Amino acid sequence: MTVVSNGHAPNRDDFEAVDERLAAVLDAEVSDLQEILDDELSARAQLQALFEKSKTREKRLRRAIAALSGESAQHTTQQDKATRQAGMTWHVSDEAVERVWAGFMKLYDQKGEPVTQTMVSDSMEGIGPDTVRKSLERLRSTERVRLAGKTRGGGKLWAPMPGGTDGA
């Protein structure tokens, strides 16, 4: 005779095992989607870079047309001014980057922990916060500094990259 039974009630380990497997599956799904999103953002950044290059070429062509045809270059000048005001085009000089690097390292050595852009800016005279910000981004792109965390307010914390003090 066949005995029909519901079996034993699942114990706590069963639930934990299922939870863990479910968490692993969900984590893998989320990670896969995150990777696809990374690709999308990367592709968009590259398109954005192409877009900016195209705008620069357009500006040069307009200037050349204005110069050759003798037309007023006022339109172009106004556009340049607007772009300058938006802070889009200026680049920080190599000298400024080196000054910020020296100021950053001095401060970092004093503190012995990652520092914010504002702290670097406050510790230096005659150099603006925008210059410090752009210099730190330049130093990051050459792997002399690294993003080492964020403050509670979302400010970036900077630290030297291993080997960054060797110079780049």
Place this chain on the structure above:
Amino acid sequence: MAREHLTILDLSDREFLLIVRDVSDGDGWADAIDVADQLDLTDKRSASSRLSWMKRYGAVEREYERDEHGQLRTSRDGTPKHTQRWRLTELGLAMATGKLNKTTQATLERMDSGALLMTARFLSGRAAADTSAGKLVMREWRHGVGRY
């Protein structure tokens, strides 16, 4: 709640691994929550997710859960259980702290465009063939090209 992004463009793998090292204990183990806190992430899963990817690429390992006798704890199907702590592997440490020697760097800096192209071809071939570091090489490239 919207998921916070912690993409390769926001933070390079090298920067991420160095943060893991920064918040680690004396044995090199770092809790995912401490990594998330260091980055001021409200959604802690973003840090765990990135750590999971780093584990797949071989840059970090995850701590096994053990009982009071030091024996591995396993699920009923025999799979070892893990804690939420992670540690850099040898490959991860090399990625986080390694650097080119001066001779190699000088050689690369002197290259003309043609040589640079050939080097890129060589490196892409090496990366495709390298099952351990290959994916990390591709991601490093993507960070550099996408961000700067």
